[in-house]
Amino acid sequence: xxxxxxxxxxxxxxxxxxxxxxxxxxxxxxxxxxxxxxxxxxxxxxxxxxxxxxxxxxxxxxxxxxxxxxxxxxxxxxxxxxxxxxxxxxxxxxxxxxxxxxxxxxxxxxxxxxxxxxxxxxxxxxxxxxxxxxxxxxxxxxxxxxxxxxxxxxxxxxxxxxxxxxxxxxxxxxxxxxxxxxxxxxxxxxxxxxxxxxxxxxxxxxxxxxxxxxxxxxxxxxxxxxxxxxxxxxxxxxxxxxxxxxxxxxxxxxxxxxxxxxxxxxxxxxxxxxxxxxxxxxxxxxxxxxxxxxxxxxxxxxxxxxxx
Numbered sequence: 001x002x003x004x005x006x007x008x009x010x011x012x013x014x015x016x017x018x019x020x021x022x023x024x025x026x027x028x029x030x031x032x033x034x035x036x037x038x039x040x041x042x043x044x045x046x047x048x049x050x051x052x053x054x055x056x057x058x059x060x061x062x063x064x065x066x067x068x069x070x071x072x073x074x075x076x077x078x079x080x081x082x083x084x085x086x087x088x089x090x091x092x093x094x095x096x097x098x099x100x101x102x103x104x105x106x107x108x109x110x111x112x113x114x115x116x117x118x119x120x121x122x123x124x125x126x127x128x129x130x131x132x133x134x135x136x137x138x139x140x141x142x143x144x145x146x147x148x149x150x151x152x153x154x155x156x157x158x159x160x161x162x163x164x165x166x167x168x169x170x171x172x173x174x175x176x177x178x179x180x181x182x183x184x185x186x187x188x189x190x191x192x193x194x195x196x197x198x199x200x201x202x203x204x205x206x207x208x209x210x211x212x213x214x215x216x217x218x219x220x221x222x223x224x225x226x227x228x229x230x231x232x233x234x235x236x237x238x239x240x241x242x243x244x245x246x247x248x249x250x251x252x253x254x255x256x257x258x259x260x261x262x263x264x265x266x267x268x269x270x271x272x273x274x275x276x277x278x279x280x281x282x283x284x285x286x287x288x289x290x291x292x293x294x295x296x297x298x299x300x301x302x303x304x305x306x307x308x
Contacts, residue, residue, distance in 0.1 A: 001021075001038045002038065002049065004048075005038055005039075005040050005048060005049050008040055008048060009021070009040060009110070012042065012110075013110070013112070016112040016115075016167050016169075017042065017043060017112070018042075018043040018068045018109065018110065018111050018112065019040055019041060019042045019043060019068065019109075019110050020040070020041045020064040020067050020068050020107055020108060020109045020110065021038065021039075021040055021107075021108045021110060022038060022039040022040065022041060022049070022051045022060055022064060022105060022106075022107055022108075023036070023037075023038050023051070023105065023106045023108070024036060024037040024038075024051050024052065024103060024104070024105055025104050025105065025106050026102075026103070026104040027101065027102065027103045027104070028079075028101055028102040028103075029101055030101045031052065031056075031101030031102060031103045032052060032053045032101075033050070033051055033052035033053075033056060033103045033105075037049075037050050037051050037052070038050075038051065039051040039060065041060065041061060041064035041065070041068075043065075043068050045061060045065060045278055047060075047061060051103075051105060052078075052103050052105075053294060055078070055095055055270070055272060055293045055294055056078055056095070056103055056105075057293075057294075058272065058273075058274055058275065058293045058294075059076070059078060059093055059095075059272075060076075060105060060107070061275070062275060063076055063091070063107050064107055064109075067107045067108070067109040068109050068111075070109075070256070071109055071111055072109070073106065073107060073108045073109060074091055074106075074107040075089055075090045075091065075104070075105075075106055075107075076090070076091050076093060076104065076105045076106075076107060077090050077091070077092045077093065077102065077103075077104045078093050078095040078102065078103050078104075078105070079092070079093075079094070079095055079101075079102035079103075080094070080095060080102075090104075095272070112167070112169075113136065113137070113138050114136065114137045114138070114171065114253070115137065115138050115139075115140065115167050115169075115170040115171065116128075116129075116132045116137045116138070116139050116140070116170065116171045116172075116173070116249070117139075117140045117141075117142065117166055117170050117171070117172045117173070117188075118139065118140070118141045118142070118173050118175070119142050119143065119161070119172070119173065119174040119175065119176070119184050120141075120143050120173070120174065120175035120176055120199070121141070121143040121145050121146045121147075121150065122175055122176075122199075122238070123238035124175060124199065124238040124239075124241040124242050124245075125141070125143075125173070125175050125242075126150055126151065126238070127238050127239045127241075127242035127243075128173065128242035128245055128246060129141060129151050129153060129154055130153060130242075131242055131243065131246050132246060133153035133154070135246070137171070138155045139151070139153065139154045139155055140154065140155055140156045140157075140158070140166075141154045141156070141157045141158070142157075142158045142159070142160070142161045143159065144159050144160070145159075146158070146159060161184060161187065163187035163188075163190065163191065166187075166188065166191045166193075167191075168191050168192050168193075169192060169193065169194050170191070170193055170194065171193065171194050171195040171196075171249050171253075172188050172193045172195065172196045172197070173196075173197045173198075173199065173229060173245060174188070174196070174197070174198045174199070174200075175197075175198070175199035175200075175229070176198075176199060176200060181198070181200070181208055182208050182211045182212060182215075185198070185208065185212060185225070186212055186215055186217060189212075189217055189221045189222075189224075189225075193224075194252070194253065195226070195248070195249050195252050195253070196224060196225050196226065197225070197226040197227065197229025197230065197245055197248065197249075198225055198226070198227040198228070198229055199228060199229050199230075199241070199245075200227060200228065201228070202227070202228065205225075205227040205228070209222050209225075226248060229244075229245050229248065230244030230245040230247070230248050231244045231247045231248045231251065232244075233247070263275070263276040263277065264276065265279075265290075265291040266291075267291065267292050267293045267297050268290055268292075268297075268301055269292065269297040269300050269301050270293060270297055272293045274291040274292065274293055276291060279291045279292075281293070281294060281295055281297070281298045282298075283298055283301060283302060285302075285305055
């Protein structure tokens with residue numbers, strides 16, 4: 001892998017940003033890719049490096065986005081129709097560009113270590129911190145009475161909450177900050193948590209919802225709060241409550257991700273699907289916009305239009 005890609009990957013990891021690493025593992029000529037070629041695709045769809053030409057790039061961008069969304073790696077085979085024999089675990093994608101050749105690519109999503117922010121210092125919170133740490137979560141604890149000795153496995157133990165220090169996409173449990181519950185929930189919801197749970201009675205939660213609504217928190221955000229937190233497993237002890245909360249977090253985290261359908265267009269030259277948003281090669285002819293997988297298809301299309 002080129003040094004600049006390693007540097008970029010390290011920078012994205014330090015910022016807790018998602019990305020995917022792309023590696024060419026096999027090719028047949030005349031594909032322009034070479035075994036060992038690497039690229040990196042960010043969650044925003046930025047493409048760095050090289051893993052093949054225009055036809056390959058469009059497919060890699062799409063599959064990398066899906067891998068980043070669901071956290072599952074992909075093994076791709078891009079080849080002319082019928083040229084690649086299907087294999088277990090491989091996604092076969094027809095490539096109809098004139099360049100021809102076959103390229104096989106491994107797409108590996110790189111996701112941040114899951115973060116769990118615990119607001120409270122109760123026995124259930126202490127048990128949850130132990131369970132989450134054992135499951136590979138980075139745990140941060142916030143409470144005026146929190147003591148580091150009570151949370152030996154926590155990444156940090158703070159007595160006050162700084163909203164901007166909470167990573168976006170973290171998992172959050174409030175249990176409880178007393179009179180500050182509404183303030184904490186208000187700040188937490190603005191950070192777009194992957195999960196937010198509240199250990200409190202239903203009556204108290206209704207009061208908190210009214211207060212948060214009065215502060216301008218949208219109903220859609222309020223609906224995301226799990227209260228009382230945890231799956232209904234009949235939990236009673238602090239350890240059982242912690243287990244039910246962790247089970248709910250896992251359930252939410254492992255739920256199938258269905259990304260919004262992106263508008264597609266067919267390359268009028270080679271017939272490949274092109275994602276309209278962010279398409280690099282387009283042409284406006286007689287009031288119609290055409291989309292292409294690569295510059296070669298675009299040039300051929302414009303030449304054909306001129307000859308007519």
